[in-house]
Amino acid sequence: MTPADGLLVLRPGPLTTVQDLGRRGVAHLGVPRAGALDEPALRAANRLAGNEPGAAALETTLGGVALRALRPLVLAVTGAPSPVRVDGRAAAWGAPVAVPAGAVVEVGAATHGVRAYLAVAGGIAVPPVLGSRSADLLSGLGPAPLSAGDRLPVGPPPPYRPAPELVPLPAPPDAxxxxxxxxxxxxxxxxxxxxxxxxxxxxxxxxxxxxxxxxxxxxxxxxxxxxxxxxxxxxxxxxxxxxxxxxxxxxxxxxxxxxxxxxxxxxxxxxxxxxxxxxxxxxxxxxxxxxxxxx
CATH class of the missing domain: 2.40.100.10 (Cyclophilin-like)
Known part of the structure; x- marks a missing residue:
C-alpha cells in the first residue's frame, strides 16, 4: 500500500509544521537537526495512535489547526492542552480518536503551553529529506509550514497495538x-x-x-x-x-x-x-x- 491523501488542511493556524525526531548526524554538513520541540509529547501522540515513536506528526503553535479527513483515520493529540472537536463535537485529548471520512477535525487554541502534537495512525507520509520528514524553518529543508488547501499523505495503518490507557506527560510550566x-x-x-x-x-x-x-x-x-x-x-x-x-x-x-x-x-x-x-x-x-x- 502506498501513501495516499489522508488530510486536507482547512485552517493551518499561526504555525503548523510536520515534525518527527529530526535529522540526526548531519550537523557536520551544516544541516540543523529540526524535529519536534517537545519530543516526549510527539512520542506520546504516536504511541496513542499506534505508530512507531518517530513517525511524522503535526506540531501546532498556540492557535491549533483544522483538517478534513479524506478517509477513515485514527488520531491522537498531546502536548499543549487544547480542545479537540470532530464535526463540532468534543473529542478526547490525550487519547485515540476514530475519525470517519469527510469529518472535520479541529484542534483549538492551546489553553496552556504553546505546542500541540497531532499524530495520525500511519504517520504523515511526506517525502523524507536526509532521513527526516521534519520541516526546518532555518534552512528550509523538508515540507513548508501548512497552508489552507494542502493535502497531506498518510501512510498505511500500522499493525494493531492496544492503545495505552494513560501516557503521562508533565503540564506546561508556570515557571x-x-x-x-x-x-x-x-x-x-x-x-x-x-x-x-x-x-x-x-x-x-x-x-x-x-x-x-x-x-x-x-x-x-x-x-x-x-x-x-x-x-x-x-x-x-x-x-x-x-x-x-x-x-x-x-x-x-x-x-x-x-x-x-x-x-x-x-x-x-x-x-x-x-x-x-x-x-x-x-x-x-x-x-x-x-x-x-x-x-
Missing amino acids: LVLRLRPGPRADWFDPQALTRLAGDPYRVAPASNRIALRTEGPPVRRARDDELASEGMVLGAVQVPPDGCPVVFLADHPTTGGYPVVGVVPPADLAAAAQARPGTPVRFTVVRGRRDRGR
Missing part, C-alpha cells in the same frame, strides 16, 4: 527551570557571571521561536569584548549576544555561531522550554558533575 552546565566559553564572562545568572530573574521573550528560546532580563556581563571565531553549536547551547540576554538554542538552531556560549542546557529540560509561553519566568541553575544524558 521554567533550566539546568546549565558551564562552558565551553564561560571564561569569556565576568567571574561572577554564572552566580548572577543563577540568581537573576529572567522571562521568556516574545521573539522566541523554533530556533531559540530568547530571554529578557539583566544582561550577562562579558570579561572579553573581542570577536569570537564562528564555532559549532549544539542543541541546548546558551549563547549570549551583544544585548547580554541568554538565548537557548532549540531544534532549528544554526550549526555554527559567533557569540560565546556560557553553558549548555541538558536535552531533558528542553521539552519544558518548548511549552513556555512569552512572559513565563525563567530560572537557570548551574550544575556540575556527571553528564546528563537527557531522554
Whole structure:
C-alpha cells in the first residue's frame, strides 16, 4: 500500500509544521537537526495512535489547526492542552480518536503551553529529506509550514497495538527551570557571571521561536569584548549576544555561531522550554558533575 491523501488542511493556524525526531548526524554538513520541540509529547501522540515513536506528526503553535479527513483515520493529540472537536463535537485529548471520512477535525487554541502534537495512525507520509520528514524553518529543508488547501499523505495503518490507557506527560510550566552546565566559553564572562545568572530573574521573550528560546532580563556581563571565531553549536547551547540576554538554542538552531556560549542546557529540560509561553519566568541553575544524558 502506498501513501495516499489522508488530510486536507482547512485552517493551518499561526504555525503548523510536520515534525518527527529530526535529522540526526548531519550537523557536520551544516544541516540543523529540526524535529519536534517537545519530543516526549510527539512520542506520546504516536504511541496513542499506534505508530512507531518517530513517525511524522503535526506540531501546532498556540492557535491549533483544522483538517478534513479524506478517509477513515485514527488520531491522537498531546502536548499543549487544547480542545479537540470532530464535526463540532468534543473529542478526547490525550487519547485515540476514530475519525470517519469527510469529518472535520479541529484542534483549538492551546489553553496552556504553546505546542500541540497531532499524530495520525500511519504517520504523515511526506517525502523524507536526509532521513527526516521534519520541516526546518532555518534552512528550509523538508515540507513548508501548512497552508489552507494542502493535502497531506498518510501512510498505511500500522499493525494493531492496544492503545495505552494513560501516557503521562508533565503540564506546561508556570515557571521554567533550566539546568546549565558551564562552558565551553564561560571564561569569556565576568567571574561572577554564572552566580548572577543563577540568581537573576529572567522571562521568556516574545521573539522566541523554533530556533531559540530568547530571554529578557539583566544582561550577562562579558570579561572579553573581542570577536569570537564562528564555532559549532549544539542543541541546548546558551549563547549570549551583544544585548547580554541568554538565548537557548532549540531544534532549528544554526550549526555554527559567533557569540560565546556560557553553558549548555541538558536535552531533558528542553521539552519544558518548548511549552513556555512569552512572559513565563525563567530560572537557570548551574550544575556540575556527571553528564546528563537527557531522554
